[in-house]
Amino acid sequence: MIRSELIQKIADENPHLYQRDVERIVNTIFEEIIDAMARGDRVELRGFGAFSVKKRDARTGRNPRTGESVHVDEKCVPFFKTGKLLRDRMNGND
Amino acid sequence: MGENTLTRMDLSEAVFREVGLSRNESSQLVESVLLHISDALVAGETVKISSFGTFSVRDKAARVGRNPKTGEEVPISPRRVLTFRPSHLMKERVAAGNKKH
DSSP: OBHHHHHHHHHHHOTTSOHHHHHHHHHHHHHHHHHHHHTTOEEEETTTEEEEEEEEOOEEEEOTTTOOEEEEOOEEEEEEEEOHHHHHHHTTOO | OOOOEEOHHHHHHHHHHHSOOOHHHHHHHHHHHHHHHHHHHHTTOOEEETTTEEEEEEEEOOEEEEOTTTOOEEEEOOEEEEEEEEOHHHHHHHHHHTOOO
């Protein structure tokens, strides 16, 4: 499923909404999650999962082609942990 | 690192502010979005949200695990796990937003 298919499903269920409003709604949700993580906040969606930010320490990396050492700065990366309910549903325990 | 935790309520509040719907309807829409994503994943589909990220389902084979406390062997049955791969845009924005000055 891709973004446009998700938007279509929501639009089909809500015939009273304009398609462009459904697009705005769906986009707002994803945008809000990214904004929260960009501030270093967590987004916890019970039953679905939690988005958080993890810190990766600075390290000395290597250019795989030339073997040359390069310094990689400390950085923050997005992380998602699946919620219990969704994990159980995926494994057939409803 | 920020100390706030956002929940469904914050997402519905954002929808409420963005589109002129009631708070109640906004929260129902947030719920439907999460449900449709979950249903697709439960059906084994990959969910690819451009400029956000990709959720994919992977099958893990059975293996013998060990209780780290007792050293006892325990069978781990085959299972499905969900992995999330953030988009470049998400990675860039999260890295830039949390950079130390």
